[in-house]
Amino acid sequence: MGIALAYFLTEAGEQVTVLEQSDKLGGLNGQLSFGDGLAVARYQHAILPNDETTRRLCAHLGLENELVFDDVKTGFIHDNRLYPMSTLLDFLSFAPLSFGSRLQLGSMLVRARRYRDWQALDRLPVKNWLVKMSGQEAFERIWQPLLETKFDGAYETIPATYVWAWLNRMLAVRRIPHFKSRVGYLRRGHHSLIQALADDFTARGGQVETQVRVREIVVGNGRVQQVRTHNGLLEFDAVVAAVATPVFARLMPGADTAYLEQLSREKYLGLICPVMVLDRPLSGYWTLNLTDPNSPFSSIIETPHPEQDGYHIVYLPRYTAPDNDWMGVSDDDIREAWLSHLRQVFPQMHGKDPLYFSVSRSRYVEPVYSIHDTDKIAPVQTPYQGLYLANTGQVYPQLPSSEAVIVQAQRVSQMIHRQRLVPAAVLS
Numbered sequence: 001m002g003i004a005l006a007y008f009l010t011e012a013g014e015q016v017t018v019l020e021q022s023d024k025l026g027g028l029n030g031q032l033s034f035g036d037g038l039a040v041a042r043y044q045h046a047i048l049p050n051d052e053t054t055r056r057l058c059a060h061l062g063l064e065n066e067l068v069f070d071d072v073k074t075g076f077i078h079d080n081r082l083y084p085m086s087t088l089l090d091f092l093s094f095a096p097l098s099f100g101s102r103l104q105l106g107s108m109l110v111r112a113r114r115y116r117d118w119q120a121l122d123r124l125p126v127k128n129w130l131v132k133m134s135g136q137e138a139f140e141r142i143w144q145p146l147l148e149t150k151f152d153g154a155y156e157t158i159p160a161t162y163v164w165a166w167l168n169r170m171l172a173v174r175r176i177p178h179f180k181s182r183v184g185y186l187r188r189g190h191h192s193l194i195q196a197l198a199d200d201f202t203a204r205g206g207q208v209e210t211q212v213r214v215r216e217i218v219v220g221n222g223r224v225q226q227v228r229t230h231n232g233l234l235e236f237d238a239v240v241a242a243v244a245t246p247v248f249a250r251l252m253p254g255a256d257t258a259y260l261e262q263l264s265r266e267k268y269l270g271l272i273c274p275v276m277v278l279d280r281p282l283s284g285y286w287t288l289n290l291t292d293p294n295s296p297f298s299s300i301i302e303t304p305h306p307e308q309d310g311y312h313i314v315y316l317p318r319y320t321a322p323d324n325d326w327m328g329v330s331d332d333d334i335r336e337a338w339l340s341h342l343r344q345v346f347p348q349m350h351g352k353d354p355l356y357f358s359v360s361r362s363r364y365v366e367p368v369y370s371i372h373d374t375d376k377i378a379p380v381q382t383p384y385q386g387l388y389l390a391n392t393g394q395v396y397p398q399l400p401s402s403e404a405v406i407v408q409a410q411r412v413s414q415m416i417h418r419q420r421l422v423p424a425a426v427l428s
Helices: 002-011 052-060 088-092 099-114 118-122 126-134 136-150 161-171 190-203 245-250 257-264 331-345 402-418
Strands: 016-019 031-033 039-041 067-072 074-078 081-084 180-186 207-209 214-220 223-229 232-234 238-241 267-278 287-290 299-304 312-315 318-320 356-368 387-389 424-427
Touching: 002 016, 002 190, 002 402, 002 424, 039 267, 052 402, 088 099, 099 126, 099 136, 099 161, 118 161, 126 136, 126 161, 136 161, 136 287, 136 318, 180 190, 190 207, 223 238, 238 402, 245 257, 245 356, 267 331, 331 356, 387 402
Parallel strands: 016 207, 016 424, 074 287, 238 387, 238 424
Antiparallel strands: 031 039, 067 180, 074 081, 214 223, 223 232, 267 312, 267 318, 267 356, 287 299, 299 312
């Protein structure tokens, strides 16, 4: 969000400085480097065929030839058994559900694609909608375990919009009549898009300052005053905070109490995501969703290394509340717990260690709202002149995909540019 905002603002003629607290750009799109020079993305990112804004941006930045689309296989792990879900025949023969439940679930998928009134779904608990649409058996055997792992067990007040948005995004990759999935990726990973944006942005006169820890956004007299960093005070005509809402709230101790209370109502999911590198495929499936509530991870995402043959990357994500105990568990203990369960699913992993295993954690990854919560979404325009907030919470009801983030960055940059405020700072 931060570097895309800087890119679009600079493209519109604004003078922009990016303040990045890390030693390099990337954030959730960053990379992990291993001892022999092998680099992999911290988290898995996919570009779908209908991500038109992302594809146009890649073409504009000269990355069009690096964008590759492949047919992939998907499936489920149920009772430690793999069930493919890549063809229509796979769906019709899905043994964990009775034939009647399969037909009802299939009908639901068709109707969900045609449904457009997301505001009505925002008022409906996800369980009620799923039971009504797909039946009790499908809910108990498929949806309930997935919801428990996705929302760290607390899904009772989650609106139906989450599953509706997920279905619409995932079903968009299916190619009818074959039912196959098609997804894309950049050969050098999403980090290459971050770097291309930064290169274009700085070539237009923008500045990137890394390892800048913002201590406070000073506000007063109804407007943004200064940005306090560990090196001193900085002044800008406008400041855009491209950070999670809880982080933004902590940066403004001098803000109005009512506004800080509004920001505090926005909740987030955190993410613990081990990534391992293998010298052979684990399953040959792009995504496997687990229906076992006792599994420490919710899905298995596997891709060949986009640049180096012979390496296979496996992501094992677990969504958690930001204060979940797992956030404080050591990397070694997470490795042991994750691999122990993985070996139950894939016995061929017994006695074999991955080439590399690394754990990434992020406390604020995805905003999560309860029913009737859309009024809690923090707006872009803050109560203070010249101060803006831009993050993934504002893309709801869409999922916080790269496509949604880039589109939101465009919208925010256009809004700021209309007010003709220069120079500006983006905090990321």
